[in-house]
Each structure stands twice: as structure tokens, then as C-alpha cells.
Amino acid sequence: MSTPCILVLGTGGTIAGSAGSATSGGYSAGGLPLETMLAPLAALGLDAALKGQEIARIGSQDIGFAEWQALHAACADAMNDPAITGIIITHGTDTAEETGFLLDFTLPTTKPVVLVGAMRPADAVGTDGMRNFANAVKVASDPQAAGRGVMLVMGDAVLAARDARKAATAAIDAFRSFPRGALARVTPARLDWFGPPHRAGEGARYPFPESLPRVAILTAGAGMDEQPVEALLDIGAKGIVLAGMGQGNAPGVVIAALARAAARGVPVVRATRVDEGLVDRNVEVDDDRHGFVAARALGPAKARVLLMVLAANGITDAGAVQAAFDAG
The missing domain is CATH 3.40.50.40 (Rossmann fold)
Incomplete structure (x- = not known):
């Protein structure tokens, strides 16, 4: 079996954040370049080739139409590129549910699209970003991940973008799924789906708009x-x-x-x-x-x-x- 090739689209967020101190309460979101964030992953032995593309380097509170438009275009190109098997988007957690939901109904389900973030910056004690990213690679590399719509991977859970919501300000397991439960549980070593792909073969439900009204x-x-x-x-x-x-x-x-x-x-x-x-x-x-x-x-x-x-x-x-x- 050939090695999966995953396109990683970086937007910033806490997963690319830096506090400058392992015990600091504050931090700067999105400060790390995507290539800097991806460099340590080579030592993890992930069974995938990662191709990085930086869309933005911001906290997700500042994400807007320009970033959404660029993300959608990059995802659409990757859907049409036979060399790309899956897509990961690194994203701040504050608006991950909005970005994921927008992409969910404006993209086809032919390849897995996975949003991933972190609740602690990269240099904090007990940072969760590296594990979440390894889990996202596990999901995006799995052929069974296609046909499930856009997903969010956080805290060893795989959530459908339509159901995912941030329910805590700082807890490591800040995301919940409503009204449906998680699609799967994932660790860097194992992925267990709870059901078959429920949207296999679906096209985009709506075209991506040229602009968004107020x-x-x-x-x-x-x-x-x-x-x-x-x-x-x-x-x-x-x-x-x-x-x-x-x-x-x-x-x-x-x-x-x-x-x-x-x-x-x-x-x-x-x-x-x-x-x-x-x-x-x-x-x-x-x-x-x-x-x-x-x-x-x-x-x-x-x-x-x-x-x-x-x-x-x-x-x-x-x-x-x-x-x-x-x-x-």
C-alpha cells in the first residue's frame, strides 16, 4: 500500500501558539510558522507524507471570509489532485466549528477533511497539540474516513463538523458533539469508527459564495x-x-x-x-x-x-x- 499524502493547511490558532514559558497563563495564538510546527512530527514516525501550505497565521477569532475563501479553494484543488489522499486544517478552537461547518456543506465528501487544534500552546506543559495532530493524521490517512463530511479531531475523539461545538473555555476536552455522538475514537496507534460512512458519494450541498451577506x-x-x-x-x-x-x-x-x-x-x-x-x-x-x-x-x-x-x-x-x- 502506498504512503498516504496529506495536505496540511495552516491557519494558526493555539496549536501554533507560543507562550514563551511552559507555565504561563497567556500566549500568542498562531505565532509559529506551519513549517516550524510540522518539523518535530518527523520524529513521530507517522505513516504519511505531509505537504504544508500556510493559509494564515492568526488566532481563529480573526478568521473571516478571505481565509474561508482561501481554505475552500485549497481544499477544492486537493480534491481534484490524485496525489493528495486527505486534508488536515490546523485551526484555532474558538471558531473551528464555524469553519468546519462552512466547509462541510460546500465541499464534496470524496476525500477526508479534518480540522485539528489544541487547547494549550506548543510550548506549554502538557500541550495537546502534537497528540491531536498525530490523531488527525491517523484519521485523514484512513480510506474509511472519506464519505463522512468534514470532521474535527480533538481529545481522542472524531466529531462531525455539523455536530461539533466548543463547550468549555480552557478544558483539554473542550469539545462536545450534539445531537449525534462522536464518529470514532482515535489515538496515534488506533482508530475505531462507530459506523459506516454516512455521506459517501455526496457532492457539495451548496456552492461556495462569492461573498457573504451581513x-x-x-x-x-x-x-x-x-x-x-x-x-x-x-x-x-x-x-x-x-x-x-x-x-x-x-x-x-x-x-x-x-x-x-x-x-x-x-x-x-x-x-x-x-x-x-x-x-x-x-x-x-x-x-x-x-x-x-x-x-x-x-x-x-x-x-x-x-x-x-x-x-x-x-x-x-x-x-x-x-x-x-x-x-x-
Whole structure:
């Protein structure tokens, strides 16, 4: 069997971060060049050839359309390159779920695409970056990894990008999977899938947009009024995601203002600020009457990404948007 050839796309993040001290609490994300980060991996004896390409060297809080566009283009080229068997993206953990989700529905599933990060910088005591990366190589090198969509590898778990979410600020096992569990468990020595590829042969669900419209997240809070909704419309928001209380609720004056926005053709998606749970249609809020969309299992960050792509592709009708959010 030939040695797998893995394209490694670097964007920065904690996995490429440096604190300057093994015990420091602070650090600079994305400070290490990709080639510097990859150099020690040769000593691990990984059964793969790694080809590096640096996209950015930033903390993931600063990632945006330009980096997403470059990542998508590099992934698309690799999908068409017979010499490349898999793709790894090194990425900060703060927005890994957004990048992974965006790529998940704008790329085909023909080759594995794996995001990997770290919760501790490269020079910290007990850094997790090296192990996470070795695990990502194990996943990206496995022929059974194709057909599963974009994945995130952290903490010895393989998570589907659609389900992965960061649930802790600093814990080494910061990521959770909802509503489905992990796709596999992985160590540098072993990979155990929990089921067959569930998206084998799928093409991209949506074309990658030429630009992304302004879609805002509005977080509901007790005692708030309708003025934040009006301010978002005044700055040209083309969609609004409500990070609502409970099952996507908000004070009555806010719901009324959002209903007026929906009537003007601005899609409104109800998600929840709660850490975990589904937002169903017509629970507490009359979606049918107000023209709202229920986010279902997607949290506010992913809901915003999906709504941006839908709006960029001219999909703004509430029924069509709801169908996209219902798709598993």
C-alpha cells in the first residue's frame, strides 16, 4: 500500500501558539510558522507524507471570509489532485466549528477533511497539540474516513463538523458533539469508527459564495427592548439569528420586532443561548404566524454560517430556509 499524502493547511490558532514559558497563563495564538510546527512530527514516525501550505497565521477569532475563501479553494484543488489522499486544517478552537461547518456543506465528501487544534500552546506543559495532530493524521490517512463530511479531531475523539461545538473555555476536552455522538475514537496507534460512512458519494450541498451577506446574532436577555432589532436592520442586516432563551424565546416586544423584519423579507432564525438542546417549530413562539425559522440542533454560530450561505445563494424564503435547517 502506498504512503498516504496529506495536505496540511495552516491557519494558526493555539496549536501554533507560543507562550514563551511552559507555565504561563497567556500566549500568542498562531505565532509559529506551519513549517516550524510540522518539523518535530518527523520524529513521530507517522505513516504519511505531509505537504504544508500556510493559509494564515492568526488566532481563529480573526478568521473571516478571505481565509474561508482561501481554505475552500485549497481544499477544492486537493480534491481534484490524485496525489493528495486527505486534508488536515490546523485551526484555532474558538471558531473551528464555524469553519468546519462552512466547509462541510460546500465541499464534496470524496476525500477526508479534518480540522485539528489544541487547547494549550506548543510550548506549554502538557500541550495537546502534537497528540491531536498525530490523531488527525491517523484519521485523514484512513480510506474509511472519506464519505463522512468534514470532521474535527480533538481529545481522542472524531466529531462531525455539523455536530461539533466548543463547550468549555480552557478544558483539554473542550469539545462536545450534539445531537449525534462522536464518529470514532482515535489515538496515534488506533482508530475505531462507530459506523459506516454516512455521506459517501455526496457532492457539495451548496456552492461556495462569492461573498457573504451581513447576518447578525442577537442574544436575548431579560428586560431588553426592540431597539437592537431595529439597529441591526438599520446597518443592513440581511438575516438575524436569535440566540434566544430556552427554546429560542425572547421578550414579546423583541419577537414583534423580529416578525416585522421577517415580513420585510429578512430571514429570522430562532436558536438558543442554552448550551444544548433542540429548538423546535411553534414551541413558545408561533413560527408559522411570524414567518420564523427554527434552528433545530444548530447553535447560534452555526445557524449564522448556514443562513449567510443560504442568503448568498438567494435562498431566503422561510420554508426553504427551514428545509435547509431540517436537513441532517
